[in-house]
Amino acid sequence: GQQVMQIPQYQHVQEGEDFTTYCNSSTTLSNIQWYKQRPGGHPVFLIQLVKSGEVKKQKRLTFQFGEAKKNSSLHITATQTTDVGTYFCAGHGSGNTGKLIFGQGTTLQVKP
Amino acid sequence: GAVVSQHPSRVICKSGTSVKIECRSLDFQATTMFWYRQFPKKSLMLMATSNEGSKATYEQGVEKDKFLINHASLTLSTLTVTSAHPEDSSFYICSASSGTGHQPQHFGDGTRLSIL
Numbered sequence: 001g002q003q004v005m006q007i008p009q010y011q012h013v014q015e016g017e018d019f020t021t022y023c024n025s026s027t028t029l030s031n032i033q034w035y036k037q038r039p040g041g042h043p044v045f046l047i048q049l050v051k052s053g054e055v056k057k058q059k060r061l062t063f064q065f066g067e068a069k070k071n072s073s074l075h076i077t078a079t080q081t082t083d084v085g086t087y088f089c090a091g092h093g094s095g096n097t098g099k100l101i102f103g104q105g106t107t108l109q110v111k112p
Numbered sequence: 113g114a115v116v117s118q119h120p121s122r123v124i125c126k127s128g129t130s131v132k133i134e135c136r137s138l139d140f141q142a143t144t145m146f147w148y149r150q151f152p153k154k155s156l157m158l159m160a161t162s163n164e165g166s167k168a169t170y171e172q173g174v175e176k177d178k179f180l181i182n183h184a185s186l187t188l189s190t191l192t193v194t195s196a197h198p199e200d201s202s203f204y205i206c207s208a209s210s211g212t213g214h215q216p217q218h219f220g221d222g223t224r225l226s227i228l
Contacts, residue, residue: 031214042205042219043156088155092214100146100217104155 002027002093006103014111019076021106023089030092032065032072033100038085079110113139116208118220126228127198133191133223135206142208145189146217147181150203159204162189196227 003026013019023032031050035043047056049065049072056063062075072089086107090100115138123131135145144163148156160176162168162183170176178200180192189208193200203224207217 033214033216035219042221043207043217045216045218048214048216099158099161102156102158107153 002091002101004089004091004101004103006089006106008106009104010107010109012109012111013079015081016078019079019083019108021074021087021089021108023072023074023091023103025070025091025101027093028069030069032069033090033092034063034072034074035088035090036085037088037105041085043088076108079108081110081112084108084110114210114216114218115139116142116206116218116220118206118223120223121221122224122226124226124228125196128195129227131193131196131225133193133204133206133225135189135191135208135220137187137208137210137218140208140210140218141186142189142210143186144209145183146207146209147179147189147191148205148207150205150222152203156205159191193225196225198227201225201227 005024007022033048034046037043047063052069053067054065060077064073086105088105089103117136119134146161147159150156158171159174160168160170160181162181164183164186168181183189203222205222207219209215209217
């Protein structure tokens with residue numbers, strides 16, 4: 001079945017350093033969504049990318065969707081302690097089932 | 113907007129008890145609701161997808177008689193863990209989406225279930 005792999009599993013950075021998490025799918029995706037889950041909290045929707053090669057920015061966060069629509073990345077510039085949490089990518093396969101396949105998540109720790 | 117309320121947030125009960133978890137969309141109509149299970153420091157494992165007024169679609173390996181899902185209205189879905197055992201202890205979290213197609217999912221706060 002369809003799988004979404006995400007790396008790295010954990011990342012510790014010093015405040016101010018950049019951070020990137022990568023997401024790869026075994027099959028072509030209709031779209032990719034990114035969620036952030038704070039410790040003890042629930043996943044919160046960040047963004048959705050639909051088009052091949054699409055790039056979207058939210059302040060210090062940059063999201064990319066690969067040309068083949070099989071991979072994506074989230075890059076955070078100059079991390080802050082508020083960026084701490086687990087970042088999940090999730091993709092829909094072809095079709096209209098609405099079922100999201102989540103990656104394993106990348107847990108970001110930021111040292112002040 | 114797009115607030116999903118999940119109750120209870122924490123349940124501790126004896127083995128053999130049935131536990132009902134509610135998931136409500138407060139400010140939108142949820143055509144589809146999803147139930148996930150999340151193990152510590154792990155990803156979200158989809159258990160089932162439910163559409164209002166129809167039977168839930170369960171993922172492979174999820175016992176439908178064990179995890180009863182009801183989606184009686186566009187704002188409410190319930191998950192009942194029947195005759196719960198310690199191995200059912202986990203973090204259960206629901207999400208809801210509106211409209212059709214690949215809409216964002218809005219998550220509830222989750223329910224921490226502990227079976228003694």
